[in-house]
Amino acid sequence: GAVVSQHPSRVICKSGTSVKIECRSLDFQATTMFWYRQFPKKSLMLMATSNEGSKATYEQGVEKDKFLINHASLTLSTLTVTSAHPEDSSFYICSARTAGNTIYFGEGSWLTVV
């Protein structure tokens, strides 16, 4: 079974609203998680590194005020897309790193902004 769970797997929201995506490590504690975005027929693009108890580190070109990341516990990181617009519609995937430096990916979350 999945060791990293994302929720929701699919979400539709109205333009201008905010939506939160959760990433949970089920069997291990993850001090570091990562968020990616993937547009159709494109590759995964790293958005940010989420560190438990501290601020996320964003990749160049990713708006930190639009994509809010919170990593409040060792098993949960959340990505909130604020004031979502249709161009934010994408597949959002998280990954989590174990203490043994193994990376597990979540199942992904499809966001559609209408």
Next chain:
Amino acid sequence: QKEVEQNSGPLSVPEGAIASLNCTYSDRGSQSFFWYRQYSGKSPELIMFIYSNGDKEDGRFTAQLNKASQYVSLLIRDSQPSDSATYLCAVNLHRGSTLGRLYFGRGTQLTVWP
């Protein structure tokens, strides 16, 4: 984003043939290299990782790394129709960076026909 380039494909091979997937990367600081397989609408699955120059074999899969040429490849022997998927090359800056912070290529779509 660090540049990771893959031959765009699509690559089509007959069942039983060897499929060769190639990847180049721009950052000489890259320390670890990964091949993932991704089915449409799903999250990536790790096939292999390689850290050192040379070949690494795992079953039907062989990863080859040449850091001097900044080149990494994946060979799939005895290709099966079930191998049909998009193959993603990913690199990680290990030194001074966070393990798991992966930069992906656009992927090569492989089709293995019976």
